[in-house]
Amino acid sequence: xxxxxxxxxxxxxxxxxxxxxxxxxxxxxxxxxxxxxxxxxxxxxxxxxxxxxxxxxxxxxxxxxxxxxxxxxxxxxxxxxxxxxxxxxxxxxxxxxxxxxxxxxxxxxxxxxxxxxxxxxxxxxxxxxxxxxxxxxxxxxxxxxxxxxxxxxxxxxxxxxxxxxxxxxxxxxxxxxxxxxxxxxxxxxxxxxxxxxxxxxxxxxxxxxxxxxxxxxxxxxxxxxxxxxxxxxxxxxxxxxxxxxxxxxxxxxxxxxxxxxxxxxxxxxxxxxxxxxxxxxxxxxxxxxxxxxxxxxxxxxxxxxxxxxxxxxxxxxxxxxxxxxxxxxxxxxxxxxxxxxxxxxxxxxxxxxxxxxxxxxxxxxxxxxxxxxxxxxxxxxxxxxxxxxxxxxxxxxxxxxxxxxxxxxxxxxxxxxxxxxxxxxxxxxxxxxxxxxxxxxxxxxxxxxxxxxxxxxxxxxxxxxxxxxxxxxxxxxxxxxxxxxxxxxxxxxxxxxxxxxxxxxxxxxxxxxxxxxx
Amino acid sequence: xxxxxxxxxxxxxxxxxxxxxxxxxxxxxxxxxxxxxxxxxxxxxxxxxxxxxxxxxxxxxxxxxxxxxxxxxxxxxxxxxxxxxxxxxxxxxxxxxxxxxxxxxxxxxxxxxxxxxxxxxxxxxxxxxxxxxxxxxxxxxxxxxxxxxxxxxxxxxxxxxxxxxxxxxxxxxxxxxxxxxxxxxxxxxxxxxxxxxxxxxxxxxxxxxxxxxxxxxxxxxxxxxxxxxxxxxxxxxxxxxxxxxxxxxxxxxxxxxxxxxxxxxxxxxxxxxxxxxxxxxxxxxxxxxxxxxxxxxxxxxxxxxxxxxxxxxxxxxxxxxxxxxxxxxxxxxxxxxxxxxxxxxxxxxxxxxxxxxxxxxxxxxxxxxxxxx
Numbered sequence: 001x002x003x004x005x006x007x008x009x010x011x012x013x014x015x016x017x018x019x020x021x022x023x024x025x026x027x028x029x030x031x032x033x034x035x036x037x038x039x040x041x042x043x044x045x046x047x048x049x050x051x052x053x054x055x056x057x058x059x060x061x062x063x064x065x066x067x068x069x070x071x072x073x074x075x076x077x078x079x080x081x082x083x084x085x086x087x088x089x090x091x092x093x094x095x096x097x098x099x100x101x102x103x104x105x106x107x108x109x110x111x112x113x114x115x116x117x118x119x120x121x122x123x124x125x126x127x128x129x130x131x132x133x134x135x136x137x138x139x140x141x142x143x144x145x146x147x148x149x150x151x152x153x154x155x156x157x158x159x160x161x162x163x164x165x166x167x168x169x170x171x172x173x174x175x176x177x178x179x180x181x182x183x184x185x186x187x188x189x190x191x192x193x194x195x196x197x198x199x200x201x202x203x204x205x206x207x208x209x210x211x212x213x214x215x216x217x218x219x220x221x222x223x224x225x226x227x228x229x230x231x232x233x234x235x236x237x238x239x240x241x242x243x244x245x246x247x248x249x250x251x252x253x254x255x256x257x258x259x260x261x262x263x264x265x266x267x268x269x270x271x272x273x274x275x276x277x278x279x280x281x282x283x284x285x286x287x288x289x290x291x292x293x294x295x296x297x298x299x300x301x302x303x304x305x306x307x308x309x310x311x312x313x314x315x316x317x318x319x320x321x322x323x324x325x326x327x328x329x330x331x332x333x334x335x336x337x338x339x340x341x342x343x344x345x346x347x348x349x350x351x352x353x354x355x356x357x358x359x360x361x362x363x364x365x366x367x368x369x370x371x372x373x374x375x376x377x378x379x380x381x382x383x384x385x386x387x388x389x390x391x392x393x394x395x396x397x398x399x400x401x402x403x404x405x406x407x408x409x410x411x412x413x414x415x416x417x418x419x420x421x422x423x424x425x426x427x428x429x430x431x432x433x434x435x436x437x438x439x440x441x442x443x444x445x446x447x448x449x450x451x452x453x454x455x456x457x458x459x460x461x462x463x464x465x466x467x468x469x470x471x472x473x474x475x476x477x478x479x480x481x482x483x484x485x486x487x488x489x490x491x492x493x494x495x496x497x498x499x500x501x502x503x504x505x506x507x508x509x510x511x512x513x514x515x516x517x518x
Numbered sequence: 519x520x521x522x523x524x525x526x527x528x529x530x531x532x533x534x535x536x537x538x539x540x541x542x543x544x545x546x547x548x549x550x551x552x553x554x555x556x557x558x559x560x561x562x563x564x565x566x567x568x569x570x571x572x573x574x575x576x577x578x579x580x581x582x583x584x585x586x587x588x589x590x591x592x593x594x595x596x597x598x599x600x601x602x603x604x605x606x607x608x609x610x611x612x613x614x615x616x617x618x619x620x621x622x623x624x625x626x627x628x629x630x631x632x633x634x635x636x637x638x639x640x641x642x643x644x645x646x647x648x649x650x651x652x653x654x655x656x657x658x659x660x661x662x663x664x665x666x667x668x669x670x671x672x673x674x675x676x677x678x679x680x681x682x683x684x685x686x687x688x689x690x691x692x693x694x695x696x697x698x699x700x701x702x703x704x705x706x707x708x709x710x711x712x713x714x715x716x717x718x719x720x721x722x723x724x725x726x727x728x729x730x731x732x733x734x735x736x737x738x739x740x741x742x743x744x745x746x747x748x749x750x751x752x753x754x755x756x757x758x759x760x761x762x763x764x765x766x767x768x769x770x771x772x773x774x775x776x777x778x779x780x781x782x783x784x785x786x787x788x789x790x791x792x793x794x795x796x797x798x799x800x801x802x803x804x805x806x807x808x809x810x811x812x813x814x815x816x817x818x819x820x821x822x823x824x825x826x827x828x829x830x831x832x833x834x835x836x837x838x839x840x841x842x843x844x845x846x847x848x849x850x851x852x853x854x855x856x857x858x859x860x861x862x863x864x865x866x867x868x869x870x871x872x873x874x875x876x877x878x879x880x881x882x883x884x885x886x887x888x889x890x891x
Contacts, residue, residue: 090604188601
């Protein structure tokens, strides 16, 4: 069961070929502005490096930080309109009201509040104003906005308002892409709407990016199935990923942490992944990332994603270093590191140049940084070390010392000693931990439903069977499925006993466990 | 009656800054003891109101004239519904206007029914819209689930009239009720009917009643708690310690949530959370029971803290309050006890809000009594 994991980061595109848990070959290439050629190159190189072992590859699993970087760096985002079906309730806190102003001004393609929505018990809150939705749709089309997010009160329980509104929008404005909040999220109107708006603003980028992946894998002639990794370290088929870029938001860090765990053979540790643009610090418990409590902010926007609890700081290999006065970031040269960094012949001093000048790594042409004064290099490095150590300290939740796994292309920027850390382990193949993690990703199944007049245990058992069925339908091998998350929430004030149960399971792709070389 | 040297408004009134409001939201959530709803939406509304140039004045309760008329405001209903039907200042204002029309008299000030949770910030929205000062007091010093669980109910003050508004054109006035429990039953029924969320104006209070029976300076207390937590977070010092020292609290347990069970009966969220000890508490287990708010906590099977002592579950890292509805498996939490307002430690107080009021057959014993001996 061989597979290739690919990680498309802001700066590097990495690939790793795994046979079971064993890394056969790994390569590191630069991300290209068109994405496709970078993925194609990485695939070609890793296959070439593996030589005769590169036979019978059944799956290619791609993880990307493309979408989250787009939000964090506020680029490649499309404008998105919001139609919220909630009036006369929820009038003061309009869509985008809790977004950072700079991001809202880029994305906000118009806000439309209309009457309608549902109560907790399925009764209509107010008759839906279909005329107002039609007017909004025409205005959105006239404004040239290409995507809309539709939200409605209690849509996770009763989605009919959103579904009807989507139908009206598709009739009135067929070219406008529709994201319904009920397909993305849970109870919590503001946060669910935020996620839907982010999804809508990313839809153009998602289509382009997914198509680029499909093309690159097709061109490789491997005949392998393409999967895209998601926030929780599991994968979906490419066609499912195209419509929901937000589900692939945090896959990079999750993959990196899971990959590092496998490579280092350590299951409990802090992980610091220094990429091109950011350093992401997380905590690994039994091989899985610790999840964030409740609300997770992405680019300053509140969401209800289940994501690894990560602290991202603007320190990466491509981080711009300023002189007089000394500054570290927050800007990064990103995927242009190969052109803009000093050691690669560019004019910009980056963290990579500092690492080369300090003798931590040998990369590019070291003579290009020979002119940097030793005290400047030392001061810049000290600042980078202090930023990382502080972030690691913030993410630690208990007092006992634990090892820290240093991963990512910029792993050498991590200090060798930090408070609360027993040892800093530079992970072998660390530069491609993300790709290894992507290759390990499993298929998930989820269910989130309301059960009436049932015991908690019975409701959970039923939800569990439904989740397992969903995972099998998505291509998981039944024998390998295990439950990773169970949540139940009783709903107050409903007639009879009502419980909302959510179960998530994961399993190996059946294609991988069954495939035997011919 | 209080004998007071007359003070100038500059000594008794102060304008709250936007930072004060931020701190209030943090402190109110901690004092919510798991209930009262996350103040986030009300904070968002306050940010929008402050951005639009509105402000809130906080007044010393002792500066109230005896015959001043004070509106006691709250949002009522299920927190889950509040996550879908969002907080709106204009909606919060409606029952106050209804009450003024009903009484034929304008209010002089507003105050919070409960400082804990979203209701701690709720009257601020109304004050920002109307210009009425907010009295630095409430009737619980925390959050409690029912109408009879207030300092004014324990004191036997009048429980009516009550006004209630719906987002549609429905208005409810309860001119009279036989007791606080009847007021609770009737108003709860009406609230459920209009979607389990309603804005209310409870029985108005005179200045004299507030001064004698209110839980005084609870708004300042919440702001001070918030200021200390935010400061600790900014300085990367322990926010839990900051809460303990600002509110004379006790750290009872630190651990990880390993199981949560919830059920709803008679409209209330009941259940329990099991917490496995970490660090100094490794090998021990705490079970915290709740009915909307945290009611009783057992350490290795023994009840060690119970209502009316405040039982606060805080995020160990951030110091943020955690609601009974947002508790999750795997959360790292610290369990703290904060002292109860004196009114609830009386015989009548224990009867109204002691463990038996929540269905626990336990004799009330304050965790603070024990620690003093």
